[in-house]
Amino acid sequence: MTPLRTAADLLRTLERGCYTLPELYRLAEQAGLADRADGRRIIQDGQARYKRRLRSALHAFKRQGRARPAGAGKAAWLIEGSTTRPRRALLIWLPADPSHVELVLGAAASVLREADEPIDLIVADPPWALGRGEHRSAYRRTYGRNHDQVMPGYVDVDPAGYAAFTSEWIGAASAALRPGGYLAVVTGAQQAARVQVTAEDAGLTYVNSIAVARRFGLYTRRRFVHQHHRVTLLCKGSLTDPARVFHLPPEMPRGRTGQIYATDLWTDIPEQRRRSLLRYDNSLHPALVSRVIRAATDLGHLVADPFLGSGTTAIAALQDGRRFYGGDLNVESLRFTMGRILAEVVPVIRPETEQLTLFDALAGAPA
Ligand SMILES: C[S@@+](CC[C@H](N)C(=O)[O-])C[C@H]1O[C@@H](n2cnc3c(N)ncnc32)[C@H](O)[C@@H]1O
Structure with missing residues (x-):
């Protein structure tokens, strides 16, 4: 490698x-x-x-x-x-x-509309409208020192247009799923409510709101420190739909009798680090995405991610033996x-x- x-x-x-x-x-x-x-x-x-x-x-x-x-x-x-x-x-x-x-290469909603076949799971980690575009001073402060190792071109969303943006891509996601398929959206806690309501309005059924603890919080003196991601999980159709897949990942905590006690509080996901390697802004750790994929799909299923970023979902899907379809507005x-x-x-999977x-x-x- x-x-x-x-x-x-x-x-x-x-x-x-x-x-x-x-x-x-x-x-x-x-x-x-x-x-x-x-x-x-x-x-x-x-x-x-x-x-x-x-x-x-x-x-x-x-x-x-x-x-x-x-x-x-x-x-x-x-x-x-x-x-x-x-x-x-x-x-x-x-x-x-x-x-x-x-x-x-394309906008999330059109990428989803172009899918060749109904999708089993859509993992989406949209921009959070926090002003992370390169032109913002916060971006330069945070990433300026090692800029040549951070891929450029990250596209953020205008906070004023966040509701319309969310409703457009979630509408397309809902239409692209197969019956029993899932949408898993990774956001901060603040945007999770809008995502859940918009997705339910688009006809999807609420499954879980998973809190993923982060080691380092987003410090603020005016609120409690933000120290978790949210994964809002919804499915197409009812919870009892026989086409719905639901597996308990084996690495999850176990109860006293040894059975998996799969809670919606995940405290074991590491921070994504690519020290001294080329990287991308706001990437997730593959362990987070892999757990969602293994819980919500079977081998060979089609996983999609319309906000590709550094390709975490593509990589986790490949490693977990699923197919992948995805896109991003940023060619980088x-x-x-x-x-x-x-x-x-490729060099380390099933060599x-x-x-x-x-x-x-x-x-x-x-x-
Ligand atoms: C939070 S990042 C995704 C990070 C990814 N989950 C990872 O682990 O690397 C959001 C991505 O969405 C892209 N993006 C922003 N607006 C978009 C849109 N309307 N359609 C598609 N991609 C968009 C950004 O360029 C960025 O790559």
């Missing part, structure tokens, strides 16, 4: 690990896949159906035994756009089964997530299993 320390590490990783559609098209042409008998091209730059075509090409290769296993850690992103400005990225890495990670969020997955996650890359599959195919 080579963790990302600098922007130069990130650029190097992305340059080695991304294929644009035109590059892929050239590979497909070399492999005799690009044209149909009727002369129509199968894979074209910007084509909306490229994902389906790509997957069926891969499966055909696998079925025919023409796809070659690649070494541990090999994976690639297929991108629309460029490595400096990806608009859409699909992870091509098939450990045994079509795992699926897709990232899209997509780039950072893509780089982290290639450099820090012993067979991994196929599209590049190897196509490059290995006879022309």
Whole structure:
């Protein structure tokens, strides 16, 4: 594993690990896949159906035994756009089964509306309208000293527009969920009430309001110190819906008789730290997101996060054997997530299993 320390590490990783559609098209042409008998091209730059075509090409290769296993850690992103400005990225890495990670540049509501299939769990950690944009002086004070190790471009929300913003993306989230699916929203305590009411108004059912203790509080002399996050958990349909998944994560506290005593007060989640590594503003610790994912979904389920940030949900979903779909308005969020997955996650997940890359599959195919 080579963790990302600098922007130069990130650029190097992305340059080695991304294929644009035109590059892929050239590979497909070399492999005799690009044209149909009727002369129509199968894979074209910007084509909306490229994902389906790509997957069926891969499966055909696998079925025919023409796809070659690649070494541990090999994976690639297929991108629309460029490595400096990806608009859409699909992870091509098939450990045994079509795992699926897709990232899209765009606003949360439109990213959710574009989902290919009903979503099992949406984890959302929207900006908190606390004035964390780079142009604010608070941002410069807090992050100014190590600015070159913090990814730029974080998009905040105007506090005056927070209610409309919340109602728009939660409406889209509610429509994108499958019956029995979940929405888990991470906020400070102040915004949690609005999130809960807005989500219930959008037709979702309240499940839990989980308090996640933080080691370091947000100090204030005018109020009690804010020292917890809130995870507001809601589901689509009733609590008794048989399609609803609910597991008790095994690492949770146990009662005297040894059974899991899963309370809504989580005090064991570490702070997210990436000391001397490249990082992103306001990131969650993967342990928090992983617990929500393992409680609310099964293996292979589709997890989404429309406020991707540093990609914590994508990484936790991959590590927990779930598929992932997500997006962010900040192109640097997509780039950072893509780089982290290639450099820090793929090499340590199931390194012993067979991994196929599209590049190897196509490059290995006879022309
Ligand atoms: C609190 S951060 C998410 C952090 C993430 N959970 C992590 O662990 O890294 C919020 C993210 O939302 C993005 N954002 C702000 N407004 C957005 C919008 N309307 N649609 C999509 N993303 C948005 C910001 O650029 C930022 O990356």
